[in-house]
Amino acid sequence: xxxxxxxxxxxxxxxxxxxxxxxxxxxxxxxxxxxxxxxxxxxxxxxxxxxxxxxxxxxxxxxxxxxxxxxxxxxxxxxxxxxxxxxxxxxxxxxxxxxxxxxxxxxxxxxxxxxxxxxx
Amino acid sequence: xxxxxxxxxxxxxxxxxxxxxxxxxxxxxxxxxxxxxxxxxxxxxxxxxxxxxxxxxxxxxxxxxxxxxxxxxxxxxx
Numbered sequence: 001x002x003x004x005x006x007x008x009x010x011x012x013x014x015x016x017x018x019x020x021x022x023x024x025x026x027x028x029x030x031x032x033x034x035x036x037x038x039x040x041x042x043x044x045x046x047x048x049x050x051x052x053x054x055x056x057x058x059x060x061x062x063x064x065x066x067x068x069x070x071x072x073x074x075x076x077x078x079x080x081x082x083x084x085x086x087x088x089x090x091x092x093x094x095x096x097x098x099x100x101x102x103x104x105x106x107x108x109x110x111x112x113x114x115x116x117x118x119x120x
Numbered sequence: 121x122x123x124x125x126x127x128x129x130x131x132x133x134x135x136x137x138x139x140x141x142x143x144x145x146x147x148x149x150x151x152x153x154x155x156x157x158x159x160x161x162x163x164x165x166x167x168x169x170x171x172x173x174x175x176x177x178x179x180x181x182x183x184x185x186x187x188x189x190x191x192x193x194x195x196x197x198x
Contacts, residue, residue: 001178024140025139026140027140027143028139028143028171029140030140030144031140031142031143031144031146031147032147032179062141070141070144071144074144074147074148
């Protein structure tokens with residue numbers, strides 16, 4: 001059984017349901033002892049900005065901000081797609097806990113070493 | 121449930137919490153126990169009967185007893 005798990009997320013406020021469920025699953029992986037990576041690309045890179053996720057509260061789930069904080073507390077890694085981030089002119093000095101800006105090579109390395117990946 | 125329930129060192133009523141929220145909090149709480157100690161978990165989420173045994177298999181923390189919604193989970197050896 002692989003000891004790594006990846007969640008790829010492309011949505012933010014444009015689909016808060018997907019954004020929330022992605023972190024619920026990521027927390028299931030982290031809580032199960034997996035080295036867990038959330039890869040944020042396209043609109044999801046906005047979630048890496050402090051404060052952005054504060055208003056996302058899907059019915060039936062914990063607030064997204066809490067889910068992301070729990071993920072970081074569990075040692076989860078958030079990689080933020082560099083070109084997606086730059087395109088949106090976001091602030092690299094205001095990242096949430098656990099987030100790092102990275103290019104595609106970092107994702108490819110993680111997956112190539114043997115990791116399942118689920119996408120939202 | 122018998123002996124294992126009697127020996128539970130910690131108890132957590134997770135209520136309707138489920139999926140990632142349930143197992144992540146369970147990990148935090150079990151990490152706080154010593155090796156061999158038992159947690160008595162009550163989890164009423166409809167996914168828990170499938171998720172909790174799977175979580176126990178993945179993490180190596182044995183499910184030593186209980187019947188849904190109660191699960192007796194032993195903290196694994198370090």
